[in-house]
Amino acid sequence: MRIDGMDAIFAPRSVAVIGASSDPKRIGGRPVDFLRRHGFQGTILPINPKTSKVQGLTAYPSITEAPTAPDLAVIALPARLAVQAVEDCAARGVRGAVIFSSGFSEVNDEGAALQARMVDIARESGMRLVGPNCLGIANVRHNLYATFTPGVEKHLPKPGGVSIVSQSGAFGSYCMTLVRMRGLGVNLWATTGNSCDVDFADAVAYCAQDDETRVIMGYLEGATDRDRLVEALELARAREKPVVMMKVGRSAVGAEAAQSHTASLAGSDAVYDAAFRQYGVYRAHSVDEMFDVTYACAESASMMQGDRLGLVTVSGGVGVLMADEAEKLKLDVPALPDHAQKKLKAVLPFAGVRNPVDVTAQLVNQIDLLETNMDVLFGDGEIDGAIIFMSTVGLVADLNEAIRTGLERIREKYPGRPMLFCSLTEPEGRAAYEKSGFIVFEEPTRAVRAMAALRYFAKSFARAGEDDPIPELPDLSPLPDGMVNEIEAKALLAEAGIGIVREILAKTPEAAAEAAQEMGFPIVLKIASPDILHKSDIGGVALNLRSVEEVRSAGARILELASEKAPDARIDGLVVAEQAAPGLEAILGVTQDPAFGPVVMFGLGGVLVEALGDVSFRVAPFGPAEARRMIDEIHGRKLLDAFRGAPERDIDALADALARLSAFAAHHGAALETIDVNPLIIGPSGQGAVAADGVIIPTRRGGH
Incomplete structure (x- = not known):
């Protein structure tokens, strides 16, 4: 985790306020007022080149002229001056900075460039940054209020076990005030704003490792780093710190607003739901629910x-x-x-x-x-x-x-x-x-x-202590640059240990008939083309073929329909496949989520999945136990048990296939755009599961 250096932010012994104002009502005056009036025990260093005194404290023209290098600097300056202040802090040896200033990546490309410059300066010096475009931070136990929120002007929260992390400053302030009004105690409070360095995940991780934190309340608009967020949530679970999350952006309009507000990706809401379940986060859907659950977790x-x-x-x-x-x-x-x-x-x-x-x-x-x-x-x-x-x-x-x-x-x-x-x-x-x-x-x-x-x-x-090993896949071939046909796709899946039906590629109807004779009937015949993803839509699939003549005739008809309905498609020939034993059809898929990367989907019923939307998701990779929880989430779960004369299905084989697909997706990462295994035929208990069709679409490179 990237929590090194964050003690300088949350537990500083000295704080400089750059842009300090003598007016305690101004943004640059509030943190000086709060630190002085609310009992911060460390040194307060107001920085203002226009005066020698700020609110009764000695002021200094610049951070370089302060008598000591503070642990933390609070920067309340316009964007361009803020960049210079960060540079001066780095040169002075300041270890952390909270940047109130707006006008950075949330505004335009020029602002993004200024923000990137600040990050470069901080990384070179080892300084940690919170913000910019944030409302600040607090450590209630230390009487540290490095913020300009009006929420702590008159009434302070009591020390307690609730730590609050919010991408939104205003909502974070609202939460701290409500926690106080409901009689709960606050420990740490952080608003991350644009998250140029310390992001939501870093703040959650810091709270998770803090012994005084009992429960973490979070407000998230969009993940900025998937790996760090997952690691933070896993750390919180390992330390048995409940994370109660308000994730906005559920609607298309909400997601668009969140992106423009924080310059972060909102991702698919269904994937956030799944990720939270996967990593043990409680997602609240109202402010009342968020506070009820936080209250119960903090006080129980x-x-x-x-x-x-x-x-x-x-x-x-x-x-x-x-x-x-x-x-x-x-x-x-x-x-x-x-x-x-x-x-x-x-x-x-x-x-x-x-x-x-x-x-x-x-x-x-x-x-x-x-x-x-x-x-x-x-x-x-x-x-x-x-x-x-x-x-x-x-x-x-x-x-x-x-x-x-x-x-x-x-x-x-x-x-x-x-x-x-x-x-x-x-x-x-x-x-x-x-x-x-x-x-x-x-x-x-x-x-x-x-x-x-x-x-x-x-x-x-x-x-947290569950033994759920992710399948090891040591001998995977690299994905090709371009599209692959069905046989090539299923060969790649077979490398991951996913069962497939026996099949061969035939160039002509006559060759298909000969292959079928050798393979034995019944046979399934399909068009083989990297450009035709939904074969049945063009009549490109024939089932239950039981003779050489039926195969030859069906092959000619499939090629004719492909030529007629997809004249520009590349045709590699015909897939001649054994017809899988009857079973329950499922769909397994992989897609790239903008926030979480490769995500695995599961549903029952083949094409019915599209009509009913009865699917579950998980972030790749995961093991068979997590796959079983994924399976249990769908509404049609009873169909996998013995039901109305149908036998119980091989859930172990299904869970293994999902876990292997997740490991395959995680291995290929961004090189993979989509996988569609539809259908996966799930046999009776103990008889396995096989992919009857498969599509793999690599990420397009070089115009492919």
Whole structure:
């Protein structure tokens, strides 16, 4: 990771403000004011050639005339002057700089050139840069506010475990303020702007390795470096730091706006979704969801280690509401065992005791019943986490003390099983629950979503140590410069260990008939052309041919149709292939994503994939275990199991083919434009999977 030198940014002992202003309301005045007023313990060096004092501090004409070389410089100057300031900082031995200035790559090519010059200067000297076009950084524990955001002018966040990384300065400021208003504590805060050096991934990695960070909240418009982003996310997962992400650019208009705003590539939104699942990031789709999940992760003593959710409620209707939401989020709300239900019925004769457990209004008369109920739920029901919905009971001060102490005893008895408390509360009541370590929600489905996030991260963290080796492919041929026909494409796939049907290339219908006679019937006959990708569209495929005459006749007809419907196509002849045994058809593909590079696609149903859009993606490369998770995501997953008389399919062979295709794609990298294996025939369990057709399109070079 590129986190070397970033301590100079987030933990400096001295800070220079270049372009410092005596007016604390101006951009150059705010960081001086914040550092001085909010208790930064290091040295503050205002740089301003027009005055000897800035806000009561000695000012210096330039960084070269400052008495010492600061660890960090904050640059608040116009773009061209900012470049000179970076050069002066490098000469002075400054180790890090935060650049507020705009007018760089987000504007035009001239600005991009100025930005590139700054990067060259910094790289030569080893200085790290944040920005330009950013709102700055903060380290709340160190009282370091190298920013001009109004969000910390009057009210400061308390120190805590939430670190925030945002490509957008304004949204980053909004997040820090909301975190404070929701009572959470902030650790590190970074807005990366144009990300000329320290980018989103570097900041996430720095937060991931920081011991004081419990959860990372991220706002991403577009990845600037795929490898660094993947490495940062893997580091966060290995350190068990949840990453809760708001990724914008889901719509075409949003993606275009994101690109113009940060001069970065937005990529395919479906691929971002897949990449986040692959690397254990929780993608939030609203600000409320983002903060709910961050809150739960920051305050929960543990993640949810299993899928079994217990629901306790004073309202039967809300119990159903929560159960519906849990099912949608793939949490199990299992019926309690008979003996557990009998125990509850003995103390709650009018309750619904199956799960959700409806304790009814009797709870108000016997508040200790809640503790009994939770004991049965966790002990006899073996529930992994619970949500307690108390409606307006949380507003009754004298009941809350008994509820809290009872839940505290349950937590001590069953550690590692998260409990979320859902009720309307007064501010002081909520604070008392949170001081006792309980997570409090007012709206029940938001509580369920937060619990699902705790389960999501538990599963993700468990995968960090998973043995899922990427297939090794040592003997791959280089891709040709130009287009290849089907036989050549499948030969390349066979090198990767992907099963293919037996086939040969015949130049004429007569040669095809002779080859079919030797191969044995039934036979499939197809046009062989690097220029005809969708053979069936021109009548270029004939199936189930069972005699020499049928092959000869079909071959002549296919060549005639190719000449008629694709007169400019190069024709290499006819593919004579054995007809694969009946099986379930799938499509495997590879495409180049602008943000993540080679990405593997999977779906069922051959051409139906295009009509239904039931596909999943993964960033290459990956191993068979990740391939299985990819397979499990599609809506048609049940078709791979024994279903309505059809046998269970060879999922091991399918997962192996996906993993091998991913390794093949990663090996060839940018030299590969597209792969289309359609169909892959998946046989019954233990009988493998074979590619019946394949297209490989190398990246066009030299006008090919």
